[in-house]
Amino acid sequence: MSVMRQLSRQGEDGFTLVEMLVTLALLAALSTVLLGAVAQFRPLRTLAQSADGQIELTAAVSFLQATIADARSVYLIDAGSQKRRVFEGSERSLHFPTVLRVGSDQTALRDISIDRVETGGSVSIVLRNTPRRLTTAPTVEVFPIMEDIVDVNFQFLEGTDPAAPESDVWLGQWNHPERLPYAVKITLKAKRDLTILTASRIALLQTNR
Numbered sequence: 094m095s096v097m098r099q100l101s102r103q104g105e106d107g108f109t110l111v112e113m114l115v116t117l118a119l120l121a122a123l124s125t126v127l128l129g130a131v132a133q134f135r136p137l138r139t140l141a142q143s144a145d146g147q148i149e150l151t152a153a154v155s156f157l158q159a160t161i162a163d164a165r166s167v168y169l170i171d172a173g174s175q176k177r178r179v180f181e182g183s184e185r186s187l188h189f190p191t192v193l194r195v196g197s198d199q200t201a202l203r204d205i206s207i208d209r210v211e212t213g214g215s216v217s218i219v220l221r222n223t224p225r226r227l228t229t230a231p232t233v234e235v236f237p238i239m240e241d242i243v244d245v246n247f248q249f250l251e252g253t254d255p256a257a258p259e260s261d262v263w264l265g266q267w268n269h270p271e272r273l274p275y276a277v278k279i280t281l282k283a284k285r286d287l288t289i290l291t292a293s294r295i296a297l298l299q300t301n302r
Contacts, residue, residue, distance in 0.1 A: 146285035161296035182267035
């Protein structure tokens with residue numbers, strides 16, 4: 094009788110073949126579910142990162158739009174008395190006087206430059222802020238607007254006269270530095286993960302200011 098009890102207890106302490114097969118089947122099913130969930134989360138993660146990158150890009154191009162729209166039709170200080178220049182522009186850089194916020198509730202007229210800068214293979218867009226001083230050498234403040242971008246492009250609109258053939262033609266170079274363009278188109282591109290993101294804005298300049 095004692096031998097039978099010992100064999101019965103030994104059988105209760107182990108796993109039967111059926112129990113092991115059921116356990117393995119459950120593990121396989123859970124692995125399949127987890128792999129499917131991971132495969133679904135990957136595109137969601139990519140979409141979230143793209144959304145964050147697009148928000149950053151939109152904020153940068155909106156800042157550029159507002160800054161350029163505040164351009165003033167006054168002569169640049171560093172252009173010299175013999176060079177009556179109000180606005181200098183190319184596909185990769187801008188130089189003009191504008192009104193910038195210099196404090197919590199103060200604004201000031203400054204000469205600024207907005208340039209595409211490439212350093213060590215990394216491209217960024219940088220704003221240089223120069224106070225308008227004639228007597229002392231001004232201190233130039235450098236402010237990176239957005240780093241790690243693909244490219245930035247500026248285009249210029251001559252005017253809105255329907256009779257003028259160039260009225261609706263965007264130019265890659267502003268050839269009238271003695272006055273402001275009617276509008277400036279800003280196109281900013283950045284790459285986040287494997288996605289190329291683009292944001293574009295048009296800044297309308299009030300030439301009568």
